[in-house]
Amino acid sequence: MGCLCCKPSAIEDSKESPRERFSSKASSDLRGSRVTSSRREEVHRAKDRYDSNDGRAMLIDKHANGSLRLHSEHFERKREKMEYVVAQHPGMGSIPKATEGEQVAAGWPSWLAAVAGEAIKGWTPRRADSFQKLDKIGQGTYSNVYMARDLEHNKTVALKKVRFDNLEPESVRFMAREIHILRRLDHPNVIKLEGLVTSRMSCSLYLVFEYMEHDLAGLASHPGLKFTEAQVKCYMQQLLRGLDHCHSRGILHRDIKGSNLLIDNNGVLKIADFGLASFFDPHQSQPLTSRVVTLWYRPPELLLGATYYGTAVDLWSTGCILAELYAGKPIMPGRTEVEQLHKIFKLCGSPSEDYWRKSKLPHATIFKPQQPYRRCVADTFKDFPAPALALMETLLSIDPADRGSAASALKSEFFTTKPFPCDPSILPKYPPSKEFDAKIRDEEARRQGAAGSKGQRIDLERRGTRESRAIPAPDANAELVLSMQKRQGQSNSKSRSEKFNPHPEEVASGFPIDPPRPSQAVEGSMETQEHHHKRASHSGPLAHRAARADRKSV
Template identity: 75%
Template sequence: VSGRPVGREERKGEEVGRVSKRSEKGEEVVRDGSNSQRVEEEKAEEEEAAAAAAAAAAKARAKRRSSRPNPRLSNPPKHVHGEQVAAGWPSWLSIVAGEAISGWTPRRADSFEKIDKIGQGTYSNVYKARDTLSGKIVALKKVRFDNLEPESVKFMAREIKILRRLDHPNVVKLEGLVTSRMSCSLYLVFEYMEHDLAGLAASPAIKFTESQVKCYMHQLLSGLEHCHNRHVLHRDIKGSNLLIDNGGVLKIADFGLASFFDPNHKQPMTSRVVTLWYRPPELLLGATDYGVGVDLWSAGCILAELLAGRPIMPGRTEVEQLHKIFKLCGSPSDEYWKKSKLPHATIFKPQQSYKRCIAETFKDFPPSSLPLIDTLLAIDPVERLTATAALNSEFFTTKPYACDPSSLPKYPPCKEMDAKLRDEEARRLRAAGRANAGVKKARPRDRAARAIPAPEANAELQANLDRRRLITHANAKSKSEKFPPPHQDGTLGYPLGSAHPIDPGYDPPDVPFSTSFSYSNKAPIQTWSGPLIDSSAVGAPRRKKHMSGDGHSHSKSTKKDKNSTRI
């Protein structure tokens, strides 16, 4: 049998058998492959579930951290805190504001000699001082803290972080920090600037030329351009916060209300910022989602103010401020009201529409300035464009060009506080003159006067109340009153003066009701950066008399501050 040739059919049967065996093995391989794929899918699902659980845990931890005090400022590690305390920083400051002071060494308060007080606010005082080590004249901003409240320290820490981020010739430079062992205070050291724009503008002997206005505005917009490029909103542009040195250089100062912003990921912010006369309509209407337009509106008010010689919209209340804005800039369209969805839109919406009359009101301004003012004072913040666009406008590219800062006149030191002192002295002399003349008001009239607050006092009081309320309630909302109908618009109280003679026909002639401006032949000197208390005004509160030990009566008065609301 061995050696017998294999037939064709037998060989074919063997091949079929081998194929069937291979097919069985192939099925097993396929079966094994499907099992491994199922295992991999289950493993991937388990990994996804673990990742989701980890993300949920991280979110829960972040939520717990956000519920702690000072969510925006992370406390430094213990070793960093120890290093800062060893370097001389107070422990309470390192705990709350460790990130703001990181890398800096504190100066001692006794290394500076105070020369004079040059500014005052609700939460800070500013002094002219001399550095005893270098002999350099500096400005010291003393920040007070009430019982070391974390909220107060947080505001100061944010201001320091913002100042450290900015570096521009038209932005004030923070040169150092000073601590005091005797009190819970912190001093911010700045370069000394001899003037501020409000003080110069309030001086009766100073009137700016067109080229000088262009010089100041170019520096202001350049500083704002730098701030906005670094994602910083100033939120309190006004004359008293624009410092000027003897070389004519303007620097933006006082970043106490400033805030960081991200144009791509907007976060809600408070609307209770910017001094009332320079506050844009969207903030008056309660907007919490805003951007660089708030600073550009204030810059537009400053530009028109410098050219007009007086503030253009000095409202006493939020309602009156909106009233003045709509009279000058026109009331928003129905489309704007629907699109904006502002919280106070239904409350403040006027009963009739107003025509925009910027060109008619400012017809005596340089023609090249009108398009820029019209853009900066646009009701819709999107139409105000940017500081860069403003710098490229026709106003700066036509003659007369902006003069060089070094060619500006040299003025004696002049700040807003000096203007206040001049006003107080003038009122004191007027009061003394009336007393010597034997003039005495009738009792019923005196009572009526006391019942009507002076416009300046009203605005001052509102600003202070807003500031105190918002330091404890960061998200407080303003209590608004209904927009007054046109026939009820009028003025009660003392007439507002102007720094320079202005034609009483300044307001638009087509407005069918009286404005809140009234004028007298003897207009008092008026500063530009906000309302001031006029003790001689009709309705100003009388001073209380207190008897001293020598039997003489002395009047006692309190000073108020008009700074904007902190968030």
């Protein structure tokens, strides 16, 4: 961690004029800033109606309009689309010009006020010089996360820098949507957006969050750390409470995984990273992209191309997390979407004839097995406690309708039998542990092993089996990166400060995996109707073989 970002440094805003940066960097970094992984998939399908289905998307389309002046060829098309979106969602359209002017006068950059006016309404931007960067604690395709000192309030915060080197309008749209979603949520188990850092002359944006010392993936992969059953229940209870709040507010997270579950030193777990989140209305079905959720945690209906779905997608991911905490490793680590679906069928059984018939999923005819698979969850995890296995069986139901809800899961026997979920405040205190740290540790070990002697390699291998637990998982919608590169191929993909890298996370991860990375693997025929755009992400197993002190691993 320290090796990436050594000295404390004040945050600096660009001194170039917005117009200069706007035109020279208008389509690469920004598009990624908000559109990490699955976001990009929605970007790719932005022309479809579901892009406007998500309320926040409309917010962003407005954003898109402001940026589209630089892309005159598409401006009219985007403008017409924005008008349609505003008509569909009257509460989330553009704000009056007078209000936009007031926001610019208050210090917001005009490009942000024009597109995300509703998202930033009532807020005043924080000054960049009121923060001091301390260390880099996370990295995404189009954003970096830093630990920083809030000099005005004398506290530690997390700053998520969204890079807007190329103000690609659709990317700004998704960024605005995330801000809007975060402001709608208010719960102890959901990360809180505390403010935004930018200025009138800036083409970048920092999101200010409360600082969390750990994430579940990094904490569970820490050498020698073992979770008790009461601790597992404590984390699962907090996760489901946070999800219940999101779902009750009409929001799907769509990327539940260990690295997106942050934990502070008081044991409090908070759901984070709403970049792929979406608004939904359970009473009014609208199509959404199926290219969401990190591959190992992606439900079968999305792999089969479903575009009409709801809260059940988050519950499937939650079931994977629960099983992973007990098993000590990811339970279905597929390398491609085809392989992932095969692993799901082998463990959870293939859908019934009735489900195939009623669901009418796009890829059903291609991936329906000739011989049905028998469900064997109970046999595979027979050593799990009965209440945990029962909840897992529900959450990992092939039919989304059988997964219940976060609220019903909280009432399950899993939480009402001994050992009960412990209070977060009595959990052990751990040194800061994030998945990002584990990736750096693994990369350093790999480099030393490659350069060292044979004896050193053997020693590192031994240490690696004990310490290196953060296995990279394929990202939810890595495919979007290549799609956007194709669509923006004519634009300059280099930032003035950083070279655009479609796979920056791979630099920080050196964990050896024999099979090809998901970004390199050739996908099956389920992708024939969509662009191929894979990016490798890293979401390690939540615990190692000895994840729990009192349970055998499987």
